[in-house]
Amino acid sequence: MTKRKFIVIVVGIVLVIILGIGGKVYMDNKRFNGEMVNVVKSGQAKKEIEIGLKNLDSKALTPEGVIRSYEIDYESIEHNPMGAIMFDVIINKDDKLVAKFDLNNHSNIVEVGGIGLSENLSELVKGVEYD
Template sequence: MKNDKKEKERALSEVKKIKIRTFYSILGICLLIVIVIGGKVYMDNKRFKDEMVNVVNSGQAKKVFEEGLKNLDSKALTTDGIIQSYEVDYNSIEHNPMGGIMNKLIINKNEKLYVRVTLSKNSNNELEESGGGVSEDLRELLDKEIKVDGENR
């Protein structure tokens, strides 16, 4: 009887060990799947962000940016203009849910002076500005310049 009882305990102990191993194996497999899926999502997002940065850095985008700035300030990117220089804020680059790439141009290296630009492709597969806006501080400077020019005429 004692032997039967010991055998039953050993058998239960073995079953417990098997259950624990199975549990840890399943847990490990689940963790591995989560890590693989997370890595894939991260890499896809990084690749997508890199593609958007490449578009924003392209010559076509530069042309669109400069045309837009000259529409705001006819003397833009000259020493006579309010907008003398610009740089892309790479941290602001985002995908627009309606399509296109949103980003911010810092004007004259002043964080308070900026232009938001949304780039999208037209029917000819060329980049164009499809939206955006101007910071309040830059708008005030541009409006002052328009008033001064209007009074000088």
Template sequence: MKKKWIIILGIVIIIILGLGVKFYMDEEKSNKEMMNVVYSDEAKEVFEIRLKALDAKALTEEGVIHSYKIDKESIKHNPMGGINVTLIINNDSELNITYTINNFNGELSGGASSISEKLSKLLGRWEENK
């Protein structure tokens, strides 16, 4: 009888370990897919269009936004769909924009965005309460 319980316990442990490994592998695959999307040429185009909508002279010497880089640690699955990603502007972590990018009908598009207070002020989009 004791041997039977040990065998059952062993099987349960193997099943739990197997499910854990599968969950981990699925999570890794999902993270890799999100990285591929965020670092794709199509995403770069979406980011640059959105940046130029905020600053007509973005990515030039005359613009407020001279450069951007993707904050790799910020890339997360959005529970409402899409991928959340933060762009660091001009290598200043206080100048950032967080986007939700989505894939609709096989085409990437920028969804909601959130602009840091410091960047918003530089772009002239911030009004102090009087």
């Protein structure tokens, strides 16, 4: 076997290994992202989101509240380095009214870890009375 043929074989083997590792990492990330989406779509998450919104506006999701509806932006779901799942919730179908939620999923218990408000949403709920 010539030296050139040996180098080609070694390079080929290295490329196959790199592609295998890359494929595994890609599939693991895809599976992990799917799991995060499932958590955000769960009934527990919906309940926690609605509790969080009612903490901002006690009449939220009723005709009397300033927060009348919400939609989860599934494209915004990402993993927080501290372990939480971060995503945006669009309020009243207005993309300027955004609540940024952090959900913690520990031992199959979903809890809101925090909520950040866009400037417009903060202004909207500023004068809301709490029960």
